[in-house]
Amino acid sequence: MDRLDVAETFHGITFPGHLHTQETFQYAMSFKFQDTDTLIVTYPKSGTTWMQEMVTLVSSKGNPVRAQTQPNWMRAPWLEQYYCPQVLKASQGPRFLTTHLPYQLLATALQGTKTKVIYVARNPKDVVVSYYHFHKMANFLPNPGTFSEFLSGFVKGTVHYGSWFDHVKGWTSNSGNIHNFLYITYEDMSQDLRGSLERVSRFLQCPLVEEELTSAERSCSFSSMRENSMVNYTLVPKEIMNHNKGKFMRKGKIGDWQNIFSEEQSCSFDEVFASEMSESSLEFVWKNPEETSLNTWTDTEHLLRHAA
Ligand SMILES: Nc1ncnc2c1ncn2[C@@H]1O[C@H](COP(=O)(O)OS(=O)(=O)O)[C@@H](OP(=O)(O)O)[C@H]1O
Numbered sequence: 001m002d003r004l005d006v007a008e009t010f011h012g013i014t015f016p017g018h019l020h021t022q023e024t025f026q027y028a029m030s031f032k033f034q035d036t037d038t039l040i041v042t043y044p045k046s047g048t049t050w051m052q053e054m055v056t057l058v059s060s061k062g063n064p065v066r067a068q069t070q071p072n073w074m075r076a077p078w079l080e081q082y083y084c085p086q087v088l089k090a091s092q093g094p095r096f097l098t099t100h101l102p103y104q105l106l107a108t109a110l111q112g113t114k115t116k117v118i119y120v121a122r123n124p125k126d127v128v129v130s131y132y133h134f135h136k137m138a139n140f141l142p143n144p145g146t147f148s149e150f151l152s153g154f155v156k157g158t159v160h161y162g163s164w165f166d167h168v169k170g171w172t173s174n175s176g177n178i179h180n181f182l183y184i185t186y187e188d189m190s191q192d193l194r195g196s197l198e199r200v201s202r203f204l205q206c207p208l209v210e211e212e213l214t215s216a217e218r219s220c221s222f223s224s225m226r227e228n229s230m231v232n233y234t235l236v237p238k239e240i241m242n243h244n245k246g247k248f249m250r251k252g253k254i255g256d257w258q259n260i261f262s263e264e265q266s267c268s269f270d271e272v273f274a275s276e277m278s279e280s281s282l283e284f285v286w287k288n289p290e291e292t293s294l295n296t297w298t299d300t301e302h303l304l305r306h307a308a
Contacts, residue, residue, distance in 0.1 A: 004239075016141060037096075038115070043100065190288075
């Protein structure tokens with residue numbers, strides 16, 4: 001089957017036309033948020049599905065049944081995707097929603113509401129690597145070309161969903177305009193899943209006792225989510241996502257960028273990052289501290305000498 005990669009442009013940003021139309025963007029921009037809503041906001045590949053699982057487990061007090069029986073896109077539909085109205089019509093209780101849209105497109109709709117916003121960010125070197133691999137298996141995204149070509153589009157902000165820098169800066173610099181805002185990173189979740197679940201449970205005002213937290217932690221682990229067809233996207237027809245070409249739950253690690261970025265690409269990305277983020281106080285974890293301690297020859301040599 002041909003790729004489904006028709007692009008839809010809105011406010012100068014391209015989006016996959018397979019999921020979005022001008023009408024769906026209008027629907028999102030004029031969405032009537034309720035004070036009891038929770039909106040998960042991410043740039044793609046930053047931990048969206050993970051947070052969808054976390055809010056599901058927190059709101060169900062660690063009971064895994066909902067997470068194991070209902071796909072993530074039904075539990076927390078993307079505001080800007082075409083099926084959102086039908087899903088919400090059928091849903092009951094406090095609503096969980098998801099969006100990849102930049103702040104400026106939702107600012108008016110969120111104004112004056114008490115909707116809770118959870119912004120999940122991930123270090124952009126890992127984002128671009130995850131995004132690159134996703135383009136290879138998701139037929140509704142354009143062929144990414146070489147990593148170098150894709151990286152260049154990512155840095156320029158011409159990839160689908162636009163610039164990572166604009167997205168992160170837009171939402172975080174306007175967080176003061178949002179009544180209830182939680183900023184959390186993929187790396188926080190990776191390094192301290194239990195602590196991150198506790199932060200989410202405090203934010204949602206949904207306290208969990210120790211056993212509930214333990215159960216939530218188990219369900220939100222990478223190994224558990226990789227096997228859960230309700231979140232690993234194996235329910236999606238292979239014409240749309242071809243799992244023979246790569247897995248949605250791919251590696252789930254901090255620092256995988258080191259396996260693909262060249263030294264030169266890394267240095268030039270660091271320069272762009274420093275300039276784009278010069279006004280921002282956000283800091284990112286770029287490497288897994290547990291893996292980096294033996295990453296250099298000096299460290300290894302040091303250890304071997306000690307052992308001798
Ligand atoms: N539980 C858990 N632990 C660690 N990592 C996890 C977990 N769940 C999802 N992931 C990883 O998140 C990446 C997918 O990001 P998104 O869910 O934001 O993708 S999407 O925007 O909804 O397409 C993708 O990252 P990569 O593995 O680096 O490609 C997933 O593997």
